[in-house]
Amino acid sequence: MQAIRNMFGGAGGERVPMKINPKHFILKTDVTTVPSGHASFVAATGCFWGSEKMFWRVPGVRATSVGYIAGKIEHPTYEEICGGRTGHAECVRVIYDPKIVSFADLLAMHWTSHDPTQGDGQGNDRGTQYRSGLYCSTDEQLKMARDSREAYQGALRAAGKNREITTEIKGPGDTFYFAEDYHQQYLAKPGSRKYCSAEPTGVPMPTAWLKANGGKFGPGFWAKYGPKPGCTIGVPDAQVSLDAALEAK
Template sequence: MFPFTRKPVEMVHPSAALPGRATSIPTAEAHFLSGRPLKSPVPDGMAEAVFGMGCFWGVERMFWKLDGVWLTMVGYAAGFTPNPTYQEVCTGHTGHNEVVRVIYDPSIISYDALLRTFWEGHDPTQGMAQGNDRGTQYRSGIYCASDADRTKAEASRETFAPRLKAAGYGAITTEIMAAPAFYFAEDYHQQYLAKNPGGYCGIGGTGVTCPVGVGA
Protein backbone atom coordinates (compact mmCIF):
# COMPACT_ATOMS: atom_id res chain seq x y z
CA MET A 1 0.00 0.00 0.00
CA PHE A 2 2.89 2.29 0.69
CA PRO A 3 5.54 2.53 -2.06
CA PHE A 4 9.08 1.31 -1.52
CA THR A 5 8.29 -0.28 1.86
CA ARG A 6 10.60 -3.24 2.49
CA LYS A 7 8.79 -6.33 3.72
CA PRO A 8 9.52 -10.08 3.81
CA VAL A 9 9.32 -11.71 0.40
CA GLU A 10 9.34 -15.29 1.68
CA MET A 11 6.37 -16.97 3.30
CA VAL A 12 6.54 -17.26 7.07
CA HIS A 13 6.57 -20.83 8.41
CA PRO A 14 3.24 -21.69 10.08
CA SER A 15 5.02 -22.35 13.37
CA ALA A 16 6.44 -18.81 13.31
CA ALA A 17 3.21 -17.03 12.36
CA LEU A 18 1.62 -14.52 14.71
CA PRO A 19 -1.04 -16.03 17.02
CA GLY A 20 -3.89 -13.73 16.04
CA ARG A 21 -7.15 -13.85 17.98
CA ALA A 22 -10.35 -15.83 18.33
CA THR A 23 -12.72 -12.98 17.46
CA SER A 24 -13.01 -11.03 14.24
CA ILE A 25 -11.79 -7.45 14.02
CA PRO A 26 -14.35 -4.65 13.48
CA THR A 27 -15.18 -3.67 9.92
CA ALA A 28 -17.76 -1.65 8.01
CA GLU A 29 -21.39 -2.73 8.21
CA ALA A 30 -22.27 -1.83 4.62
CA HIS A 31 -20.68 -1.18 1.24
CA PHE A 32 -19.81 2.51 0.94
CA LEU A 33 -21.28 2.81 -2.57
CA SER A 34 -24.25 0.43 -2.67
CA GLY A 35 -25.22 0.35 1.00
CA ARG A 36 -25.54 -3.44 0.85
CA PRO A 37 -24.54 -5.26 4.07
CA LEU A 38 -21.00 -6.62 3.77
CA LYS A 39 -21.65 -9.68 5.90
CA SER A 40 -24.98 -10.73 4.39
CA PRO A 41 -25.26 -14.32 3.07
CA VAL A 42 -24.60 -14.83 -0.62
CA PRO A 43 -28.05 -14.35 -2.24
CA ASP A 44 -29.64 -17.22 -4.12
CA GLY A 45 -28.44 -17.30 -7.70
CA MET A 46 -25.26 -15.41 -6.91
CA ALA A 47 -21.71 -16.79 -6.77
CA GLU A 48 -18.46 -15.70 -5.16
CA ALA A 49 -14.83 -15.39 -6.14
CA VAL A 50 -11.69 -14.26 -4.31
CA PHE A 51 -8.63 -12.68 -5.92
CA GLY A 52 -5.27 -11.33 -4.76
CA MET A 53 -3.58 -8.92 -7.18
CA GLY A 54 -1.52 -6.59 -5.03
CA CYS A 55 -2.88 -3.53 -3.21
CA PHE A 56 -6.50 -4.43 -2.50
CA TRP A 57 -7.68 -0.83 -2.69
CA GLY A 58 -7.32 -0.67 -6.47
CA VAL A 59 -8.30 -4.28 -7.01
CA GLU A 60 -11.64 -3.78 -5.29
CA ARG A 61 -12.40 -0.73 -7.43
CA MET A 62 -11.57 -2.74 -10.55
CA PHE A 63 -14.23 -5.31 -9.69
CA TRP A 64 -16.98 -3.10 -8.26
CA LYS A 65 -17.11 -1.30 -11.62
CA LEU A 66 -18.07 -4.46 -13.51
CA ASP A 67 -21.67 -5.05 -14.59
CA GLY A 68 -23.01 -8.08 -12.76
CA VAL A 69 -20.88 -7.62 -9.64
CA TRP A 70 -23.32 -7.32 -6.73
CA LEU A 71 -20.92 -6.72 -3.83
CA THR A 72 -17.20 -6.40 -3.12
CA MET A 73 -15.20 -6.41 0.10
CA VAL A 74 -11.54 -6.51 1.03
CA GLY A 75 -9.79 -8.76 3.50
CA TYR A 76 -7.01 -11.20 4.22
CA ALA A 77 -6.72 -14.84 3.14
CA ALA A 78 -4.35 -17.73 2.45
CA GLY A 79 -2.29 -17.25 5.59
CA PHE A 80 -1.97 -18.79 9.04
CA THR A 81 -2.95 -16.14 11.61
CA PRO A 82 -6.65 -16.11 12.60
CA ASN A 83 -8.41 -12.74 12.43
CA PRO A 84 -5.30 -10.70 11.63
CA THR A 85 -5.07 -6.92 11.70
CA TYR A 86 -3.64 -4.89 8.84
CA GLN A 87 -0.61 -4.03 10.95
CA GLU A 88 0.03 -7.73 11.55
CA VAL A 89 -0.37 -8.61 7.88
CA CYS A 90 2.11 -5.85 6.99
CA THR A 91 4.83 -7.51 9.10
CA GLY A 92 4.85 -10.50 6.75
CA HIS A 93 4.39 -12.79 9.77
CA THR A 94 0.80 -13.87 9.17
CA GLY A 95 1.23 -15.38 5.69
CA HIS A 96 -1.92 -13.63 4.48
CA ASN A 97 -2.54 -12.07 1.11
CA GLU A 98 -4.54 -8.87 0.54
CA VAL A 99 -7.63 -10.10 -1.30
CA VAL A 100 -10.95 -8.96 -2.70
CA ARG A 101 -14.06 -11.08 -2.29
CA VAL A 102 -16.49 -10.61 -5.17
CA ILE A 103 -20.18 -11.55 -5.07
CA TYR A 104 -21.54 -11.64 -8.62
CA ASP A 105 -24.51 -12.66 -10.72
CA PRO A 106 -23.37 -15.38 -13.15
CA SER A 107 -26.38 -14.68 -15.36
CA ILE A 108 -24.83 -11.27 -16.11
CA ILE A 109 -21.08 -11.82 -15.79
CA SER A 110 -19.28 -15.15 -16.00
CA TYR A 111 -16.44 -16.44 -13.84
CA ASP A 112 -14.31 -16.49 -17.00
CA ALA A 113 -14.95 -12.76 -17.43
CA LEU A 114 -13.80 -12.17 -13.85
CA LEU A 115 -10.68 -14.18 -14.61
CA ARG A 116 -10.00 -11.99 -17.61
CA THR A 117 -10.20 -8.90 -15.39
CA PHE A 118 -7.84 -10.61 -12.96
CA TRP A 119 -5.19 -11.48 -15.54
CA GLU A 120 -5.32 -8.14 -17.35
CA GLY A 121 -5.49 -6.03 -14.19
CA HIS A 122 -2.04 -6.78 -12.77
CA ASP A 123 1.31 -8.39 -13.57
CA PRO A 124 1.05 -12.03 -12.44
CA THR A 125 4.78 -12.69 -12.97
CA GLN A 126 6.17 -10.56 -10.13
CA GLY A 127 6.20 -13.12 -7.32
CA MET A 128 5.86 -11.54 -3.87
CA ALA A 129 5.27 -8.05 -5.23
CA GLN A 130 3.13 -5.85 -7.38
CA GLY A 131 4.48 -2.61 -8.75
CA ASN A 132 6.35 -0.74 -6.03
CA ASP A 133 4.71 -2.83 -3.29
CA ARG A 134 6.92 -5.62 -1.97
CA GLY A 135 5.90 -8.39 0.41
CA THR A 136 4.00 -11.66 0.65
CA GLN A 137 0.69 -9.79 1.07
CA TYR A 138 0.97 -8.52 -2.52
CA ARG A 139 1.27 -11.88 -4.26
CA SER A 140 -0.97 -12.95 -7.12
CA GLY A 141 -3.62 -15.48 -6.17
CA ILE A 142 -6.91 -17.03 -7.24
CA TYR A 143 -8.89 -18.65 -4.43
CA CYS A 144 -11.61 -20.84 -5.88
CA ALA A 145 -15.10 -21.49 -4.50
CA SER A 146 -15.45 -24.83 -6.32
CA ASP A 147 -13.52 -27.48 -8.20
CA ALA A 148 -15.13 -26.23 -11.42
CA ASP A 149 -13.82 -22.72 -10.77
CA ARG A 150 -10.38 -24.08 -10.03
CA THR A 151 -10.37 -25.96 -13.32
CA LYS A 152 -11.32 -22.75 -15.14
CA ALA A 153 -8.68 -20.74 -13.29
CA GLU A 154 -5.92 -23.22 -14.14
CA ALA A 155 -7.06 -23.39 -17.78
CA SER A 156 -7.02 -19.59 -18.00
CA ARG A 157 -3.47 -19.54 -16.66
CA GLU A 158 -2.36 -21.95 -19.37
CA THR A 159 -4.10 -19.83 -22.00
CA PHE A 160 -2.59 -16.55 -20.83
CA ALA A 161 0.98 -17.72 -20.12
CA PRO A 162 2.11 -17.99 -23.78
CA ARG A 163 0.82 -14.48 -24.47
CA LEU A 164 2.81 -13.07 -21.57
CA LYS A 165 5.91 -14.95 -22.71
CA ALA A 166 5.54 -13.60 -26.25
CA ALA A 167 5.40 -10.09 -24.78
CA GLY A 168 8.67 -10.63 -22.91
CA TYR A 169 7.35 -11.49 -19.46
CA GLY A 170 8.51 -14.35 -17.26
CA ALA A 171 6.62 -17.27 -15.80
CA ILE A 172 3.30 -16.76 -14.02
CA THR A 173 3.69 -16.93 -10.24
CA THR A 174 -0.03 -16.88 -9.38
CA GLU A 175 -1.10 -19.34 -6.69
CA ILE A 176 -4.38 -21.13 -7.41
CA MET A 177 -6.10 -23.00 -4.60
CA ALA A 178 -9.41 -23.75 -2.94
CA ALA A 179 -10.81 -20.70 -1.18
CA PRO A 180 -9.35 -20.45 2.33
CA ALA A 181 -10.86 -18.59 5.27
CA PHE A 182 -11.59 -14.95 4.48
CA TYR A 183 -11.01 -12.36 7.21
CA PHE A 184 -12.50 -8.90 6.75
CA ALA A 185 -10.10 -5.98 6.64
CA GLU A 186 -10.74 -2.94 8.79
CA ASP A 187 -13.47 -0.40 8.12
CA TYR A 188 -11.21 2.20 6.51
CA HIS A 189 -9.93 -0.29 3.91
CA GLN A 190 -13.42 -1.12 2.60
CA GLN A 191 -14.02 0.73 -0.70
CA TYR A 192 -11.00 2.88 0.17
CA LEU A 193 -10.64 4.53 -3.24
CA ALA A 194 -14.31 5.54 -3.27
CA LYS A 195 -13.71 7.37 0.01
CA ASN A 196 -10.26 8.61 -1.06
CA PRO A 197 -10.27 8.99 -4.88
CA GLY A 198 -6.67 10.23 -4.96
CA GLY A 199 -5.32 7.40 -2.81
CA TYR A 200 -2.18 5.52 -3.79
CA CYS A 201 -2.40 2.10 -5.42
CA GLY A 202 0.55 0.43 -7.11
CA ILE A 203 -1.21 -2.16 -9.26
CA GLY A 204 -1.03 -2.05 -13.03
CA GLY A 205 -1.58 -4.44 -15.90
CA THR A 206 0.92 -5.65 -18.47
CA GLY A 207 -1.04 -4.46 -21.49
CA VAL A 208 -1.29 -8.07 -22.67
CA THR A 209 -4.81 -9.11 -23.66
CA CYS A 210 -6.29 -12.26 -22.16
CA PRO A 211 -8.74 -14.03 -24.49
CA VAL A 212 -10.59 -15.82 -21.65
CA GLY A 213 -14.13 -14.61 -21.00
CA VAL A 214 -14.37 -12.35 -24.03
CA GLY A 215 -18.03 -11.47 -24.54
CA ALA A 216 -19.00 -13.23 -21.33
Protein backbone atom coordinates in the same frame (compact mmCIF):
# COMPACT_ATOMS: atom_id res chain seq x y z
CA MET B 1 -29.13 -16.03 2.10
CA GLN B 2 -25.85 -17.62 3.17
CA ALA B 3 -24.24 -15.76 6.06
CA ILE B 4 -20.52 -15.27 5.49
CA ARG B 5 -19.24 -14.07 8.85
CA ASN B 6 -20.58 -12.45 11.99
CA MET B 7 -19.27 -8.90 12.17
CA PHE B 8 -19.43 -8.63 15.96
CA GLY B 9 -16.76 -10.25 18.06
CA GLY B 10 -16.46 -10.78 21.79
CA ALA B 11 -14.31 -9.12 24.42
CA GLY B 12 -11.39 -10.12 26.57
CA GLY B 13 -8.51 -10.08 24.10
CA GLU B 14 -9.41 -13.16 22.05
CA ARG B 15 -9.13 -12.99 18.27
CA VAL B 16 -12.46 -11.81 16.90
CA PRO B 17 -13.89 -10.77 13.52
CA MET B 18 -13.45 -7.20 12.35
CA LYS B 19 -16.36 -4.85 12.89
CA ILE B 20 -17.22 -3.33 9.52
CA ASN B 21 -20.10 -1.48 7.96
CA PRO B 22 -21.98 -4.24 6.10
CA LYS B 23 -23.23 -1.83 3.41
CA HIS B 24 -21.01 -1.35 0.35
CA PHE B 25 -20.04 2.33 0.08
CA ILE B 26 -20.79 2.50 -3.66
CA LEU B 27 -23.13 -0.38 -4.51
CA LYS B 28 -25.20 -0.08 -1.27
CA THR B 29 -25.43 -3.86 -1.04
CA ASP B 30 -24.67 -6.19 1.87
CA VAL B 31 -21.05 -7.32 1.70
CA THR B 32 -21.48 -10.04 4.34
CA THR B 33 -23.82 -12.46 2.53
CA VAL B 34 -23.90 -14.40 -0.72
CA PRO B 35 -27.54 -14.42 -1.89
CA SER B 36 -29.12 -17.48 -3.44
CA GLY B 37 -28.19 -17.76 -7.12
CA HIS B 38 -24.94 -15.83 -6.62
CA ALA B 39 -21.33 -16.97 -6.32
CA SER B 40 -18.10 -15.68 -4.82
CA PHE B 41 -14.34 -15.99 -5.09
CA VAL B 42 -11.28 -14.15 -3.81
CA ALA B 43 -8.57 -12.44 -5.86
CA ALA B 44 -5.23 -10.95 -4.84
CA THR B 45 -3.38 -8.51 -7.09
CA GLY B 46 -1.17 -6.55 -4.71
CA CYS B 47 -2.54 -3.60 -2.73
CA PHE B 48 -6.23 -4.33 -2.26
CA TRP B 49 -7.47 -0.74 -2.65
CA GLY B 50 -7.16 -0.59 -6.43
CA SER B 51 -8.08 -4.25 -6.90
CA GLU B 52 -11.41 -3.76 -5.18
CA LYS B 53 -12.34 -0.74 -7.27
CA MET B 54 -11.72 -2.51 -10.57
CA PHE B 55 -13.94 -5.42 -9.53
CA TRP B 56 -16.87 -3.43 -8.15
CA ARG B 57 -17.12 -1.55 -11.46
CA VAL B 58 -17.92 -4.74 -13.39
CA PRO B 59 -21.65 -5.20 -14.17
CA GLY B 60 -23.10 -8.16 -12.32
CA VAL B 61 -20.82 -7.77 -9.31
CA ARG B 62 -23.12 -7.47 -6.32
CA ALA B 63 -20.55 -6.64 -3.66
CA THR B 64 -16.84 -6.47 -2.97
CA SER B 65 -14.86 -6.32 0.24
CA VAL B 66 -11.18 -6.30 1.08
CA GLY B 67 -9.48 -8.62 3.49
CA TYR B 68 -6.84 -11.23 4.14
CA ILE B 69 -6.58 -14.88 3.04
CA ALA B 70 -4.33 -17.97 3.02
CA GLY B 71 -2.46 -17.26 6.23
CA LYS B 72 -1.65 -18.92 9.55
CA ILE B 73 -3.87 -17.18 12.11
CA GLU B 74 -7.53 -16.25 12.48
CA HIS B 75 -8.76 -12.67 12.15
CA PRO B 76 -5.43 -10.99 11.38
CA THR B 77 -4.98 -7.23 11.56
CA TYR B 78 -3.39 -4.99 8.97
CA GLU B 79 -0.43 -4.40 11.26
CA GLU B 80 0.13 -8.14 11.60
CA ILE B 81 -0.02 -8.97 7.92
CA CYS B 82 2.22 -6.02 6.99
CA GLY B 83 5.09 -7.73 8.74
CA GLY B 84 4.73 -10.67 6.36
CA ARG B 85 4.82 -13.17 9.24
CA THR B 86 1.20 -14.36 9.16
CA GLY B 87 1.35 -15.57 5.55
CA HIS B 88 -1.83 -13.81 4.48
CA ALA B 89 -2.34 -12.06 1.15
CA GLU B 90 -4.19 -8.76 0.80
CA CYS B 91 -7.21 -9.65 -1.27
CA VAL B 92 -10.68 -8.80 -2.56
CA ARG B 93 -13.74 -11.01 -2.17
CA VAL B 94 -16.13 -10.67 -5.09
CA ILE B 95 -19.81 -11.64 -4.87
CA TYR B 96 -21.41 -11.81 -8.30
CA ASP B 97 -24.49 -12.83 -10.26
CA PRO B 98 -23.43 -15.45 -12.84
CA LYS B 99 -26.51 -14.66 -14.91
CA ILE B 100 -25.02 -11.23 -15.64
CA VAL B 101 -21.24 -11.70 -15.43
CA SER B 102 -19.36 -14.95 -15.86
CA PHE B 103 -16.45 -16.20 -13.80
CA ALA B 104 -14.43 -16.05 -17.03
CA ASP B 105 -15.02 -12.28 -17.22
CA LEU B 106 -13.90 -11.85 -13.63
CA LEU B 107 -10.80 -13.92 -14.26
CA ALA B 108 -10.02 -11.62 -17.18
CA MET B 109 -10.24 -8.66 -14.79
CA HIS B 110 -7.90 -10.42 -12.39
CA TRP B 111 -5.21 -11.15 -14.98
CA THR B 112 -5.33 -7.77 -16.72
CA SER B 113 -5.51 -5.54 -13.63
CA HIS B 114 -1.95 -6.30 -12.48
CA ASP B 115 1.27 -8.00 -13.54
CA PRO B 116 0.93 -11.60 -12.35
CA THR B 117 4.61 -12.38 -12.97
CA GLN B 118 6.07 -10.24 -10.17
CA GLY B 119 6.21 -12.86 -7.42
CA ASP B 120 5.91 -11.55 -3.87
CA GLY B 121 4.92 -8.01 -4.70
CA GLN B 122 3.40 -5.59 -7.13
CA GLY B 123 5.08 -2.39 -8.24
CA ASN B 124 6.43 -0.52 -5.22
CA ASP B 125 4.74 -2.87 -2.74
CA ARG B 126 6.96 -5.82 -1.86
CA GLY B 127 6.33 -8.76 0.44
CA THR B 128 4.34 -11.99 0.53
CA GLN B 129 1.19 -10.08 1.51
CA TYR B 130 1.23 -8.46 -1.95
CA ARG B 131 1.46 -11.71 -3.93
CA SER B 132 -0.90 -12.52 -6.79
CA GLY B 133 -3.51 -15.14 -6.01
CA LEU B 134 -6.85 -16.71 -6.86
CA TYR B 135 -8.82 -18.47 -4.12
CA CYS B 136 -11.79 -20.37 -5.52
CA SER B 137 -15.04 -21.36 -3.85
CA THR B 138 -15.74 -24.44 -5.98
CA ASP B 139 -13.85 -27.11 -7.86
CA GLU B 140 -15.37 -25.79 -11.09
CA GLN B 141 -13.92 -22.35 -10.41
CA LEU B 142 -10.56 -23.91 -9.62
CA LYS B 143 -10.46 -25.77 -12.92
CA MET B 144 -11.30 -22.63 -14.90
CA ALA B 145 -8.83 -20.51 -12.93
CA ARG B 146 -6.00 -22.91 -13.75
CA ASP B 147 -7.00 -23.01 -17.40
CA SER B 148 -7.14 -19.21 -17.52
CA ARG B 149 -3.60 -19.03 -16.17
CA GLU B 150 -2.36 -21.11 -19.10
CA ALA B 151 -4.31 -18.98 -21.56
CA TYR B 152 -2.94 -15.74 -20.14
CA GLN B 153 0.60 -17.11 -20.00
CA GLY B 154 0.29 -17.81 -23.72
CA ALA B 155 -0.98 -14.30 -24.34
CA LEU B 156 1.96 -12.82 -22.45
CA ARG B 157 4.45 -14.88 -24.45
CA ALA B 158 2.77 -13.88 -27.70
CA ALA B 159 3.21 -10.25 -26.64
CA GLY B 160 6.93 -10.78 -26.03
CA LYS B 161 6.66 -10.97 -22.23
CA ASN B 162 8.39 -14.19 -21.26
CA ARG B 163 8.36 -14.10 -17.46
CA GLU B 164 6.40 -16.90 -15.78
CA ILE B 165 3.12 -16.24 -13.98
CA THR B 166 3.62 -16.66 -10.23
CA THR B 167 -0.04 -16.46 -9.16
CA GLU B 168 -1.04 -18.76 -6.32
CA ILE B 169 -4.22 -20.66 -7.29
CA LYS B 170 -6.08 -22.61 -4.61
CA GLY B 171 -9.40 -24.36 -4.29
CA PRO B 172 -12.03 -24.32 -1.56
CA GLY B 173 -10.74 -24.26 2.01
CA ASP B 174 -9.02 -20.93 2.73
CA THR B 175 -10.94 -18.58 5.01
CA PHE B 176 -11.45 -14.97 3.99
CA TYR B 177 -11.12 -12.46 6.86
CA PHE B 178 -12.46 -8.94 6.49
CA ALA B 179 -9.94 -6.12 6.74
CA GLU B 180 -10.50 -3.07 8.91
CA ASP B 181 -13.49 -0.91 8.04
CA TYR B 182 -11.41 2.04 6.84
CA HIS B 183 -9.92 -0.16 4.10
CA GLN B 184 -13.33 -1.13 2.68
CA GLN B 185 -14.02 0.66 -0.63
CA TYR B 186 -11.20 2.96 0.44
CA LEU B 187 -10.57 4.74 -2.86
CA ALA B 188 -14.19 5.91 -3.09
CA LYS B 189 -14.22 7.54 0.34
CA PRO B 190 -13.64 11.27 0.88
CA GLY B 191 -10.07 12.11 1.81
CA SER B 192 -8.59 8.82 0.60
CA ARG B 193 -5.03 8.70 -0.69
CA LYS B 194 -5.27 7.92 -4.41
CA TYR B 195 -2.68 5.18 -4.40
CA CYS B 196 -2.38 1.92 -6.30
CA SER B 197 0.80 0.01 -7.06
CA ALA B 198 -0.69 -2.36 -9.66
CA GLU B 199 1.20 -2.57 -12.94
CA PRO B 200 -1.13 -3.98 -15.63
CA THR B 201 0.76 -5.49 -18.54
CA GLY B 202 -1.56 -4.09 -21.20
CA VAL B 203 -2.02 -7.62 -22.59
CA PRO B 204 -5.72 -8.53 -22.93
CA MET B 205 -7.22 -11.88 -22.08
CA PRO B 206 -7.55 -13.91 -25.31
CA THR B 207 -10.98 -13.32 -26.86
CA ALA B 208 -11.18 -16.94 -27.97
CA TRP B 209 -10.69 -18.16 -24.40
CA LEU B 210 -13.39 -15.82 -23.09
CA LYS B 211 -15.87 -16.99 -25.72
CA ALA B 212 -15.10 -20.63 -25.06
CA ASN B 213 -15.64 -20.19 -21.32
CA GLY B 214 -18.86 -18.20 -21.33
CA GLY B 215 -17.53 -14.65 -21.23
CA LYS B 216 -20.40 -12.20 -21.53
CA PHE B 217 -18.45 -9.04 -22.42
CA GLY B 218 -16.67 -8.51 -25.71
CA PRO B 219 -13.40 -6.81 -26.71
CA GLY B 220 -15.16 -3.43 -26.76
CA PHE B 221 -15.88 -3.65 -23.05
CA TRP B 222 -12.28 -4.46 -22.19
CA ALA B 223 -10.92 -1.74 -24.48
CA LYS B 224 -13.19 0.90 -22.96
CA TYR B 225 -13.57 -0.16 -19.34
CA GLY B 226 -10.73 -2.57 -18.66
CA PRO B 227 -7.47 -1.78 -16.81
CA LYS B 228 -4.90 0.37 -18.57
CA PRO B 229 -1.12 0.20 -18.15
CA GLY B 230 0.11 2.64 -15.52
CA CYS B 231 -3.10 3.13 -13.54
CA THR B 232 -6.05 1.05 -12.43
CA ILE B 233 -7.80 3.68 -10.33
CA GLY B 234 -8.15 6.74 -12.60
CA VAL B 235 -11.72 5.78 -13.49
CA PRO B 236 -15.14 6.75 -12.08
CA ASP B 237 -16.32 5.09 -8.88
CA ALA B 238 -19.72 4.09 -10.28
CA GLN B 239 -20.33 0.60 -11.60
CA VAL B 240 -20.49 0.35 -15.38
CA SER B 241 -24.09 -0.26 -16.44
CA LEU B 242 -24.93 -3.53 -18.14
CA ASP B 243 -26.27 -1.70 -21.19
CA ALA B 244 -23.05 0.30 -21.53
CA ALA B 245 -20.97 -2.85 -21.15
CA LEU B 246 -22.87 -4.74 -23.85
CA GLU B 247 -22.90 -1.78 -26.22
CA ALA B 248 -19.18 -0.98 -25.91
CA LYS B 249 -17.43 -1.07 -29.27
